[in-house]
Amino acid sequence: MADLEGALRDLGEHLDAPAGTHLAAAVRHRLADRAPAPQRIPAPPVARRRVVLSSAAAFVVLVLSVVGFWAPAREAVADLFGLGGVRFSREPSPVRPGERLRVGRPVDLEEARRRVDFPLAIPARLGSPDAVYVDEAASETVVSFVYRPRPAIPEVRSTGVGFLVSQFGGRVDAAVMTKFLGPGSTIEPISVAGGRGFWLPEPGHVVMYLDRRDEIQEDTARLTANVLLFERDGVITRLESRLSRDEMLAIAASTG
Amino acid sequence: MRGEDRLDETELVEQAKAGDLDAFEHLVVLHQRAALQVAYVIAGSDAEDAAQEAFVKAFRALGRFRSGSPFRPWLLRIVANEARNQRRGAARRAGLALRLADVPAGVERSPEEAALGAISRAELVRAVSGLPERDRLTLAYRYFAGLSEAEMATAMSCRPGTVKSRLTRALARLRQALSDQTAPQSSEATHG
Numbered sequence: 362m363a364d365l366e367g368a369l370r371d372l373g374e375h376l377d378a379p380a381g382t383h384l385a386a387a388v389r390h391r392l393a394d395r396a397p398a399p400q401r402i403p404a405p406p407v408a409r410r411r412v413v414l415s416s417a418a419a420f421v422v423l424v425l426s427v428v429g430f431w432a433p434a435r436e437a438v439a440d441l442f443g444l445g446g447v448r449f450s451r452e453p454s455p456v457r458p459g460e461r462l463r464v465g466r467p468v469d470l471e472e473a474r475r476r477v478d479f480p481l482a483i484p485a486r487l488g489s490p491d492a493v494y495v496d497e498a499a500s501e502t503v504v505s506f507v508y509r510p511r512p513a514i515p516e517v518r519s520t521g522v523g524f525l526v527s528q529f530g531g532r533v534d535a536a537v538m539t540k541f542l543g544p545g546s547t548i549e550p551i552s553v554a555g556g557r558g559f560w561l562p563e564p565g566h567v568v569m570y571l572d573r574r575d576e577i578q579e580d581t582a583r584l585t586a587n588v589l590l591f592e593r594d595g596v597i598t599r600l601e602s603r604l605s606r607d608e609m610l611a612i613a614a615s616t617g
Numbered sequence: 618m619r620g621e622d623r624l625d626e627t628e629l630v631e632q633a634k635a636g637d638l639d640a641f642e643h644l645v646v647l648h649q650r651a652a653l654q655v656a657y658v659i660a661g662s663d664a665e666d667a668a669q670e671a672f673v674k675a676f677r678a679l680g681r682f683r684s685g686s687p688f689r690p691w692l693l694r695i696v697a698n699e700a701r702n703q704r705r706g707a708a709r710r711a712g713l714a715l716r717l718a719d720v721p722a723g724v725e726r727s728p729e730e731a732a733l734g735a736i737s738r739a740e741l742v743r744a745v746s747g748l749p750e751r752d753r754l755t756l757a758y759r760y761f762a763g764l765s766e767a768e769m770a771t772a773m774s775c776r777p778g779t780v781k782s783r784l785t786r787a788l789a790r791l792r793q794a795l796s797d798q799t800a801p802q803s804s805e806a807t808h809g
Contacts, residue, residue, distance in 0.1 A: 365788060366760065368736045372745070373761030375738055377716040378650075378657035379665040385645040388672040389638055461646075515718055518650050 374563070374603070381519045457492045458521050459507030462583040465496025473504045479530060479596045485615040487524060500572045501529040505583075515603045517584045524612075525584055525601040531572045533557060533592045549606075551589075554614045558591025560606050589613055630688055634679045641679075645672050648689055651762035652696045658745070658753040658761070659700035661713050671699040690764055690772035697754055697772070713753075715746040736795065744794035752787035759784060 457467055474481055476495045481504055483490065490506035510516035510523035517523065549560040563586055584601040589609040591598055598616060600609050626647065632640035652671060656664035675695050682691055704713075717738055745753060758764045758772055769780045 365736070365792065368738075368741055369745075369756060369760035369791075372738055372741050373654055373757075375717050376654060376657060376742070376761070377718045378653045379668075381649045381653050381665060381668065384649050384653070384665065384669060384672070385642045387669055388645050388676075389642050391669070391673050392638055392641070392676055519646075519653075 380516055382521060384519070458509045459492050459494060459505065459525065462494075462505075462507070462520065462522065462525070463496075464494040464505040464507070464525075464527070464583055465498070465503065466494060468493055468495050477502050477504055477528075477530070479528075479594070481528060482596075482598065482616045484526060484600075484612045485617060486612045487526070487615075490526070499529075500574075500576070501531055503527050503529040517586045517601070517603050520584060522584060523602060524604075525599075526616075527583070527599045527601075529597055530595055531592070531597045532595060533559065533590060533597060551591075551610070553589070553591035553610065554593070554616065556591045556593035558589060558613070560609075561588040561590065562606070563587050626688055627685060630679070630682065631684065633676065634682070634684075641676050644688065648692055651689060651693065654761040655693050655696050655754070655757045656700040656703075658713075658715065658757040659697060659750060660704040661715065663703040664700065667700040667703040668696060670703070671696040674699065687768055687771070689762065690758075690768040693758065693762060693764070694772045694774070701750075713746055715742050717742055740795060740798055744791055744798060747794055748787065748790055751783070752790055755780075755783045755787045756791070 460467075468476070470481075470490075470493050473493045473495050476497065483506060487506075487508055491509045492507040494505045494507065496503040496505070504527070506526040507522055508514065508524040508526075509521065514523035517525075547562060551558045551560045586601045586603050587606070587609060589600040589606070591613060598613070600613055602609060604612070626644070629640045629644050629647075633644060649668065649672075652668045653664055656667040656671070660667045671692070675692050678695070682688070745756065748756070755769075755773075758769045759766075764772060766777055766780045766784075769784075770777045773780060773783070775783075
């Protein structure tokens with residue numbers, strides 16, 4: 362019980378508080394439409410009561426079921442029928458995961474492979490990514506694999522993302538990493554599948570590395586989560602998720 | 618929060634004050650996690666409704682927000698009020714059962730949890746659930762939303778000295794609740 366305060370901070374990260382996946386959109390709808398109050402829609406998302414109210418409402422239900430789970434279409438339909446403020450929640454986010462993470466433009470895996478001069482490595486334990494991005498704005502081209510949350514991979518905050526893997530050319534250096542460590546951050550040197558790596562439990566968000574010209578580069582982890590970073594053959598792989606150090610290590614070891 | 622984020626936030630608040638919904642949506646994204654955590658410790662399953670209502674009210678009250686001061690404590694005070702409003706009557710008297718988010722299948726105690734020693738998250742969440750509402754809110758402001766004591770004073774509309782004493786009392790009650798939980802188990806182990 363010595364570190365009760367630490368345990369409380371940890372608890373905050375593991376509470377079953379709502380993810381708020383659609384909170385920002387719902388607030389915006391209400392402010393834009395000046396709707397008086399949030400409308401509750403019990404699961405399944407479209408309330409049965411509405412179906413019998415009028416044929417118009419029945420048509421809304423029909424259209425919603427046709428467009429399925431595609432959120433932009435759902436919101437457009439909600440707007441069309443004056444249902445701004447309707448909250449659609451709890452179902453998995455249907456849009457491409459990671460779109461708001463500043464990870465570049467979405468591409469398919471083959472395109473990503475063409476954009477870098479090193480072999481991309483996908484962690485076997487995670488399987489095929491749900492989305493792939495390429496960011497060519499930085500000093501090194503970064504390829505990111507994004508995975509949706511799953512039962513064994515909790516969502517990171519309200520991002521719609523469970524796991525993020527980023528790969529780019531460069532090397533890690535212990536002195537550089539520790540010298541520029543942000544306040545409150547900790548770092549642990551660690552061996553990952555024969556490569557040199559570091560474990561940065563949250564909030565170790567700023568990551569320093571050396572690019573292939575040996576210039577120091579600063580990068581910010583895209584998720585506010587735990588980070589496992591390792592270098593192998595001149596390629597840095599960065600894993601971000603809410604999983605524990607040992608779980609992340611097992612996934613890193615499956616990156617071949 | 619890093620310095621540059623704070624600068625960005627000041628700009629966002631100013632833009633939102635001028636009616637910019639994009640800027641306010643950005644503020645919602647920046648603060649929604651803290652808002653939902655604070656709402657959750659008061660309103661439980663009604664947390665999302667409370668947070669939504671609070672953000673809407675906060676936008677409409679932005680004219681009263683003092684430019685340049687920290688936005689989060691001001692916002693969280695509104696969130697806490699809305700959470701109390703959501704949880705009225707019978708539900709409030711029935712107490713609150715906070716829960717943990719799903720943990721990976723087959724993982725009873727993660728290595729990091731084991732490293733916490735005698736306190737498991739399950740024990741801790743039970744103990745926090747049983748605390749009075751004001752203690753839960755005090756702990757949530759400090760340890761879940763990461764407010765400083767000065768920011769807590771703003772959120773709780775009290776003096777910094779009062780924050781210190783409320784925190785001390787809340788932690789003491791939490792320690793007591795945790796020992797009350799473990800005491801009967803130790804006794805059973807001894808006799809069983």
